[in-house]
Amino acid sequence: MRADDVNQMGLGTRAVHAGQHPDPATGAVMTPIYQTSTYAQAAPGNHKGHEYGRVTNPTRSALEGNLAGLEGTRHGICFSSGVAATDAVARCLRPGDHILASNDLYGGTYRLFRQVHKPFGLDSDFVDMSDVSNVERAIRPETRLLWIETPTNPLVRVVDIQALTDLAHSRGIAVAVDNTFATPVLQRPAALGADLVVHSTTKYLGGHSDVIGGAVCTNSDEWAEKLRFLVKSTGAVPGPMDCFLTLRGTKTLEVRMQRHCSNAQAVAEFLEADARVAHVHYPGLPSFEGHDLAAQQMDGFGGMVSFLLHDDRIEAAYRVLSSTKVFTLAESLGGVESLMNHPATMTHASIPPEERRAAGLHDALIRLSVGIETPDDLIRDLDQALSKA
Ligand SMILES: Cc1ncc(COP(=O)(O)O)c(C=O)c1O
Known part of the structure; x- marks a missing residue:
């Protein structure tokens, strides 16, 4: 199918077909794993569109076309990890x-901006972006980029992408949205004006916890050119096997997200009704502060839930974290299997404790990545683990 035709179609169709063409050499329906570092040239400069594997690879190009199709952007550029994708965006400054970022965000993004880029003179501040006036107050004359995570990690706060994009653009500031938690199935930031949509494809897009990858999608030819230059010049590229695995994941993204959302809703409702639980963070709960905005901005509330026990001592959280049988205690998220995480010592340990606490991240908070298992089994597992608290 022609790219223009596919991109007019529904998201489920784009997930399966965008960027995909039968292999020109063999007719293979699925894009082969082009496991090659280089390509033959008939004469110097006379080649079939590929010169060297760091610069381009057909399996990677198929994934890039697929991700661009999903996000509704002109360009998709793949990296070896989500962090490498974030790093490439920062290197364009x-x-x-100055970067102004969400204060509730993946700890590795904080570490990258503060410990890697700050020593090279790229400054950053972190604010609660769920209140637009916080952002307005924190913008400096040197601010060049808003870095938005929504829903945020791990408190799943919802940030108004359209309002922040309007504000940023009125001040000549570019906007990047880390869309890892929502995925293009639930939220398409480029359609709301974001200049850059960033992914850890390691998570829902890959979807099976078997590959590390990242991507940036954009409608801007200028940003795409800078990012492709960085791909070539800094070399943080995914291998063809990783691209193949990620592509296999994206094809089922829409159906997986539907199940992640319904399972997370069931888990969040169970936790909210449970007397042992003090607070549940999930955008799908009507009691959640960002619920109305999420209902308007997103096509579903996602698979991430976090909660705090009434007994908010860290030992009680540890007992729950060590007692589940279906949920696995592990870093990461977005796979078909349910995972449990302790942000303060795991994913967010690189944020200084006082900054974490100021951002509302309690030391005893438990984060769940709700998988696609049978929902009753997930609830039974949490019920028995809570009884250990
Ligand atoms: C929201 C978010 N963005 C970016 C990243 C970084 O991605 P990666 O681990 O693929 O480098 C993560 C990793 O957990 C994440 O949760």
Whole structure:
């Protein structure tokens, strides 16, 4: 199918077909794993569109077309990890520039901005972006980029992408949205004006916890050119096998997300009704602060839930974290299997404790990545683990 035709179709169709063409050499319906570092040239400069594997690879190009199709953007650019994708965006800025980011965000993004880029003169601040006026107050003359996570990690706060994009663009500031938690099935930031949509494809897009990858999608030819230059010049590229695995994941993204959402809703409702639980963070709960915005901005509430026990001592959280049988205690999220995580010592340990606490991240908070198992089994597992608290 022609790219223009596919991109007019529904998301489920784009997930399966965008960027995909039968292999020109053999007719293979699925894009082969082009496990090659280089390509023959008939004469110097006379080649079939590929020169060297760091710069381009047909399996990677198929994935890039697929991700662009899903996000509804002109360009998709793949990286070896989500962090490498974030790093490439930051490298497009200059010393003296300033990034304003969500204060509730993946700990590795905080570490990258503060410990890697700050020593090179790229400054950053972190604010609660669920209140637009916080962002307005924190913008500096040198601010060049808003880095939005929504829903945020791990408190799943919902940020108004359209309002922040309007504000940023009125000040000449670019906007990047880390869409890892929502995926393009639930939220399409480029349609709301975001300049860059960033992914850890390691998570829901890959979907099976068997590959690390990242991507940036954009409608801007200028950003795409800078990012492709960085791909070539810094070399953080995914291998063809990783691209193949990610592509296999994206094809089922829509159906998986539907199940992640319904399972997470069931788990969140169980936890909210349970006397042992003090607070549940999930955008699908009507009691949740960002519920109305999420209902308007998203096509579903996602698979991530976090909660705090009434007994908010860290030992009680540890007992729950060590007692589940279906949920596995592990970093990461977005796979078919349910995972449990302790942000303060795991994913968010690189954020200084005082900054974490100021952002509302309690030391005893438990984060769940709700998988696609049978929902009753997940609830029974949590019920028995809570009894150990
Ligand atoms: C929201 C978010 N963004 C980015 C990343 C970084 O991605 P990766 O682990 O693929 O480098 C993560 C990893 O957990 C994440 O949760």
